[in-house]
Every structure is written in structure tokens, then in C-alpha cells.
Amino acid sequence: MQKVSKIVLAIIILSITSCASKKDIVYFQNDEVDQSKINYKTIFKPGDLVQITISALDIEAVKPFNLTSSSATNTNVSGTPQHSYLINNNGYIDYPILGELKLASLTRVEAIELFKKKLSPDYVKNPTVNIKITNFSITVLGDVKNPGRFTIPNERISVIEAIGLAGDLNMSGIRTIKVKREEDNQIKTYKLDLRSNKIFNSPVYYLQQNDVIYVEPNKSSSQDAVYNRNTGLFISLGSIIISLISILTR
Structure with missing residues (x-):
């Protein structure tokens, strides 16, 4: 009877342990998603290389604004190599005829509106x-x-898609990940728990250019890595000590 009780207790402990480990690993558990907070937008930043194409019914009128480049790898619809503009550290590009335009911190919609106001109706x-x-x-x-x-060719990628590109987390990876993002000349850190559906409401669910995702290994994995790295050193030291003892005891 005592043996049966021990077996039952072992099964209960095993079940509890299994549930706990599953809860620590499985993505998107519980929590409701606020669909209104899921928002994707591109925000231009210093260091971005941008291609700007101006189109209109008057083809001759837009020619001065669509520079070509012999070294460009990207082309427009007609197959002509497109010139790229670097957003400088102050957030500006130097654009033909229009001069310096500040694009940094603007969304794509805002930047397009800026160009339209500068171009129409004068040019x-x-x-x-x-x-x-x-x-x-x-x-x-x-x-x-x-x-x-x-x-990312189409400039749109979520945290989940980025993790997919990297082949997913290893089993030893902690499910609360960090996203590093530069904002207002500062590096900010956001934490996202992949086990919760709340990640879909995070301001960094959709990534911006140059974002960095970091997945920390769990404590056990970190300890194993340190142990494995030092194993060779310990063996070498042990061999030296044994050799010294052998010499001294002769």
C-alpha cells in the first residue's frame, strides 16, 4: 500500500512539473488582445537610405526630381536605377530643387504629405x-x-516574424525577450513576454529599422556554458597537480 502511495505521489509531482514547464514555454497563453492598439507605421530615422519617386501626368515636370544613379541596385518601374538619399544625423536630406527637407521622426504618410506640399502646385x-x-x-x-x-525588403516585420527568421527560440531561451530601439537619441529597452497575447499590444510588436531583439538563455543554460568553457582548464590544472604530486612523492 505504501509503495502504491509513493507511485501516485510521483505521478502527481510529475504532472505538476510538466504543467509548470509547459506554461513556461508555450507562446500566446491567455490574455486578451486589444485590436485597436495593433498599429503599424514606418518612422524615418537618421541613417536611413531612402528612395523617393515622384510621378505625375506631366512626365517632363517630374524628371528633375527623379535622379538616377549608375551605382544603384534598386530600380523604378521603368527599370531605371534609382538614386538613394541618406538622412543625415540632423534628420535632413538634400533633395533636388526643394533643398533640405527634414524626414527624421516623420511617418511615411507625413513625409509624403510634406513632399506634396513642396511640389504642388509650383513644380x-x-x-x-x-x-x-x-x-x-x-x-x-x-x-x-x-x-x-x-x-527586410518591404519594411514591415513583427517581433514574431523576426523570431521566425532566426529559426525560433531554443528551448533554453527565456520567453521574456528584450527589444532595443533608438528613440530621441537614446537606446530604450522594451520587454515582451512571448507567453502572453499582450505582446500584440506592445509599441514594439512591429519593429522599426535597426531594432535589436535579444533572447537571454535561462540560468541552467548559462551555467552549463560556463562549466563547458572551463572544463578544459580544470582538466589541465588537474593534470599538472597530479604530475607535481607524482614528482614530489618519488
């Missing part, structure tokens, strides 16, 4: 403006299968 009537970031990239580091820097 181009009813212009269509397209702005694209050509060096949009994010970085995923830490306890994931394939850490690295990833270029």
Missing part, C-alpha cells in the same frame, strides 16, 4: 510620391537557432 500638379527605405534591417541575438542581421 508638379497632383504628384504621386513613393518613399522606400533601402537599408531596412533588424538584428536577432542570443538564444535562438540562427542569430543574425536580416534585411
